[in-house]
Amino acid sequence: MQGHAHVASVDYTALDDHALVALVRSGEREAFRHIMQRCNQRLFRVARAVIGEDSEAEDVLQESYMRAYDKLDSFRGDSSLSTWLTTIVLNEARGRLRKRHTMVGLEQVDVAPDDTHQIIRFPSKFGSEDPAAFAARTQIRHLLEHAIDELPPGFRVVYMLREVEECSVEETASQLGIKPETVKTRLHRARRLLRSSLHDRLAGTMGEAFPFMGQRCARVTEAVMARLEAEATDA
Template identity: 80%
Template sequence: MQASIHAVPVDYLALDDHALVALVRGGQREAFGQIMQRCNQRLFRIARSVIGEDSEAEDVLQESYLRAYRKLDSFRGDSTLLTWLTSIVLNEARGRLRRRHRMVGLDQLDAAPDDTHQIIRFPSKFGSEDPAVSAARVQIRHLLEHAIDALPEAFRTVYMMRDVEECTVEETAQLLSIRPETVKTRLHRARRLLRTSLQGTLAATMSEAFPFMGQRCARVSAAVMARLNAESTGT
């Protein structure tokens, strides 16, 4: 009796980005799902920093992934895959923002005094009605998210890329098409506004801001894969 042949499952988790790209180019669409899983957190945060709203940021992510999938052959590895995807997300998010409304000129924003932009002051202490540490951390995270949302968009995006996602000054400047000195200036002003708003340090909860894991992460990945499958079958 001839032994049945079973396909050996691919451990996508163990592969680096270049190997995953090669598999996708070779027709293994499932490898793109792993790419999304790796990049979702950072890309969602950056999209949201531009758009300022959760559901549209998810739409930006979906459209950006579809665009990236279709032009994956143009990825040459000159930068990291995450940097390449970030540029696509920024282009998509900014395009939507331009269509939504006309932005204040960035030159005017950069030249404005530090105290021009006022954002809401949040209390620095929690009430005694909820002593649970976990609940307090959630509340702090929400305060931080609201304070970041209140920043001017140009400052907000730089802040998210530098302090939350820990991009370098050079990478941030390149992706945003601004000078490194401008990155430093906007980050300094963003930090000052947040300090005024929050009246304290929230560094312990910084990594938890704008979470994109769990159901939300799975939903975006599943939606993109479904659209790619539909395109491949012509439905």
């Protein structure tokens, strides 16, 4: 990689990935900032899915970006830039797991008996909401994040790529080095495990649903009392 060279008045947001890569290769380091900004969310989600923890996932992302910057000359464009970067992130994250000796025997998980439980599908996009709906969506998001965290690592990363990042079966299989059928199986079981986990979490709060307390209770009570008083006066 050549040294940094200033390029004036470049509209980075208007450039595609290949143009940004070309700028970085020519020495325009600022272009790499925009590559990171475009890819950060997907790459963090992938690292988080493998590592299972926020701060180390951020470390993985930083190290991966450093490796990617040094290896950018090897990017040939045979795949998308995000796919190329995802591979680097996966390798870095898995390397850390190996060092911690916490790799899961996924070959045993993959041959585990299946069942016919109903599968619940979770929407990955939401529309515009008012503040109350936004707060509710935030609570649902946290609930899902905790449930996803509890998935086996191999299921978690497949779920993250397929359901959250909406990658195709083929792209997910290629990224993870597994067969498309394995992707489908792991996704099916991830959904099933999430359904079970969320059911258990929600069951304990069913009795708290539709609370009739506070201002709502007072408002209705006072309205009824006022009507009763009015009827008594008319009688």
